[in-house]
Amino acid sequence: MAVQINAKICTACGDCEPVCPTKSIVPHKGLYTVKTDTCTECEGEADMPQCIDVCMEEDCIVFVE
Numbered sequence: 187m188a189v190q191i192n193a194k195i196c197t198a199c200g201d202c203e204p205v206c207p208t209k210s211i212v213p214h215k216g217l218y219t220v221k222t223d224t225c226t227e228c229e230g231e232a233d234m235p236q237c238i239d240v241c242m243e244e245d246c247i248v249f250v251e
């Protein structure tokens with residue numbers, strides 16, 4: 187369980203990086219990417235994924251299996 191960032195929508199604003207409790211969001215090729223091996227969907231940390239909560243771009247960050 188994890189989320190992923192849509193590179194076509196991400197503006198590389200960087201707002202999501204500092205709010206991630208597991209430090210799973212990292213710069214990647216000028217944009218940002220989610221490390222799926224450490225992303226917990228913020229379970230136990232917050233009611234909803236904090237990156238999705240902070241991202242201003244609609245549907246930029248989505249759930250993946």
Ligand code: SF4
Nearest residue numbers: 196197199200202241
């Ligand atoms: S908050 Fe959204 S638009 Fe900004 S870097 Fe993160 S995923 Fe990209």
Ligand code: SF4
Nearest residue numbers: 206225227228235237
């Ligand atoms: S869902 Fe939570 S743990 Fe996963 S990348 Fe977003 S802020 Fe980090």
